[in-house]
Amino acid sequence: MHSAETDEITGLYPLLPQIGVVLERPEVRALLSDLPRGLVLHATRSVLTNLRQEISAGRHTRESLEGALKIFPASVAAAIEAFLLPSLRPVLNATGVMLHTGLGRAPLSEKALANIAAVAGGYCNLELELASGERGRRDSHVESLLLRLLALLLEQKEESFLEQRSVIIVNNCAAATLLVLNSLAEKGEVIVSRGELVEIGGGFRVPEIMAKSGALLRETGTTNRTRVDDYARAITPATKLILRVHQSNFRIEGFSEMPDLEQLVHLADLHALPLFEDQGTGAIVSLEDYGIQHESSLLRSIRRGVSVVAASGDKLLGGPQCGILVGRRDLMEKMRTNPLLRAFRVDKLTYAALEATLLQYLSGQERELPLLKMLALDAEAVRLRCEAMAPALQRTYPGAEVVPAQSLVGGGTTPGASLPSFALSLAHHSLAAHSFSAVLRDQHPPVLARISEDRVLFDLRTVPPESDGILLRVLLELGAHRQEEAVANV
Ligand SMILES: *Cc1c(COP(=O)(O)O)cnc(C)c1O
Numbered sequence: 434m435h436s437a438e439t440d441e442i443t444g445l446y447p448l449l450p451q452i453g454v455v456l457e458r459p460e461v462r463a464l465l466s467d468l469p470r471g472l473v474l475h476a477t478r479s480v481l482t483n484l485r486q487e488i489s490a491g492r493h494t495r496e497s498l499e500g501a502l503k504i505f506p507a508s509v510a511a512a513i514e515a516f517l518l519p520s521l522r523p524v525l526n527a528t529g530v531m532l533h534t535g536l537g538r539a540p541l542s543e544k545a546l547a548n549i550a551a552v553a554g555g556y557c558n559l560e561l562e563l564a565s566g567e568r569g570r571r572d573s574h575v576e577s578l579l580l581r582l583l584a585l586l587l588e589q590k591e592e593s594f595l596e597q598r599s600v601i602i603v604n605n606c607a608a609a610t611l612l613v614l615n616s617l618a619e620k621g622e623v624i625v626s627r628g629e630l631v632e633i634g635g636g637f638r639v640p641e642i643m644a645k646s647g648a649l650l651r652e653t654g655t656t657n658r659t660r661v662d663d664y665a666r667a668i669t670p671a672t673k674l675i676l677r678v679h680q681s682n683f684r685i686e687g688f689s690e691m692p693d694l695e696q697l698v699h700l701a702d703l704h705a706l707p708l709f710e711d712q713g714t715g716a717i718v719s720l721e722d723y724g725i726q727h728e729s730s731l732l733r734s735i736r737r738g739v740s741v742v743a744a745s746g747d748k749l750l751g752g753p754q755c756g757i758l759v760g761r762r763d764l765m766e767k768m769r770t771n772p773l774l775r776a777f778r779v780d781k782l783t784y785a786a787l788e789a790t791l792l793q794y795l796s797g798q799e800r801e802l803p804l805l806k807m808l809a810l811d812a813e814a815v816r817l818r819c820e821a822m823a824p825a826l827q828r829t830y831p832g833a834e835v836v837p838a839q840s841l842v843g844g845g846t847t848p849g850a851s852l853p854s855f856a857l858s859l860a861h862h863s864l865a866a867h868s869f870s871a872v873l874r875d876q877h878p879p880v881l882a883r884i885s886e887d888r889v890l891f892d893l894r895t896v897p898p899e900s901d902g903i904l905l906r907v908l909l910e911l912g913a914h915r916q917e918e919a920v921a922n923v
Contacts, residue, residue: 442491448495450505452474468513479512480505480512525903529892529895534844538745538754544790548788549786552782559784572601575787587735597762598762601765602779603758606756607756608777610711611777614643614646622650624674626677633713649671651672657690661697674709698739712731713729714731714748714750717732742760751804808842810854819855822857826909838855839854858889859889860889861911870882873889873907876907876911
């Protein structure tokens with residue numbers, strides 16, 4: 434096909450400069466004196482490619498193309514700036530989901546950040562015993578601290594508690610579970626209730642982890658009911674371990690039954706089998722103080738006498754991503770000599786953040802942890818912050834209002850657990866809720882919010898109060914800017 438239109442388009446391509454010519458322009462030469470030549474070339478090519486695509490899409494006249502070429506060096510500079518921006522960056526979480534796996538779960542405390550900066554910028558005693566000058570274990574840093582803290586919270590004598598137990602830190606709870614199953618039950622059988630063969634957020638599937646560990650899954654009971662007798666009947670000479678998986682992200686309501694942890698501990702003891710619990714949430718404070726019904730905690734599992742327990746560091750503990758294993762010393766020794774531990778070990782940044790977080794618990798300052806602060810936040814305080822922002826917003830977002838909301842704990846922790854909160858509810862005058870929320874994600878900083886009935890909800894519980902101003906600025910700019918655009922487009 435040949436038309437006047439395609440002729441016009443083809444006629445535009447020769448106007449595009451050769452790369453060599455662009456590189457000779459003084460503004461681009463200035464860029465070359467500061468930046469690697471390859472980067473400038475790459476950016477120039479990408480601007481040229483964009484222009485070529487715009488031409489072929491029929492988006493340019495001769496005039497508009499000449500305009501674009503005039504600002505070519507500025508476009509190259511902008512492309513370079515975009516290349517040099519980290520892809521991983523801070524966002525404002527106005528979803529009200531406190532542990533959002535997509536948004537990095539628990540925010541770290543000031544103390545944790547300061548300790549990372551203090552330890553990671555130079556050398557540290559990661560695997561060195563300062564007293565003897567000998568090679569040390571990297572998990573010794575957290576081990577005695579965590580055990581001391583647990584002994585304190587459990588009101589147990591510290592010496593015997595420390596003597597009998599050990600701690601291992603790995604990359605995450607999934608790695609911790611794999612390490613336990615492989616170390617304690619490879620080629621043997623692991624008994625688990627059918628009701629616990631679950632998938633927990635992010636593709637953590639118990640049967641798949643089990644298969645990778647080399648242990649054989651021995652299912653018992655039914656999806657909704659498993660009794661302690663079911664476990665007892667499943668025990669054979671091949672049994673190496675009893676596994677309990679905390680049902681963290683779902684709950685079977687109604688006609689369901691699972692044995693208590695105590696009953697399982699008793700059964701395991703009777704048969705001299707270890708009982709391993711994948712506890713998951715890592716809670717060591719009572720969530721009931723925060724108005725959340727949550728019967729499982731790392732503390733409770735240890736109190737009940739579980740042989741080994743695994744938890745995440747970045748869920749209800751409020752620390753960095755890691756997997757925390759606490760267990761009987763003889764069993765933990767088997768994990769310590771497993772080559773998998775070498776593959777799963779964490780770096781100094783993680784230890785620095787975890788140690789600082791645990792120290793906040795030990796010194797009774799855990800309420801300073803961002804996660805616990807958010808949990809403790811009174812709904813009324815959230816409402817007042819929303820009310821303070823509403824009048825300014827009502828000018829650009831007619832009908833903007835403050836509405837009751839429910840913040841979610843999230844992160845695969847407490848099924849459906851929520852806290853009463855408040856949110857700003859906005860409708861953009863020219864963008865539907867989905868488009869508005871896409872534009873919000875494209876801001877600096879990106880803003881994440883919730884959509885409900887074609888309105889966008891901003892739950893301020895998960896926004897640090899000191900960021901209220903930033904959120905307001907972004908929203909006002911977006912409202913005003915889009916309004917002008919909408920007017921211009923009429
Ligand atoms: C969250 C969770 C996991 C996965 O933890 P990661 O730290 O994300 O690997 C495993 N088991 C349970 C019970 C969990 O709650």
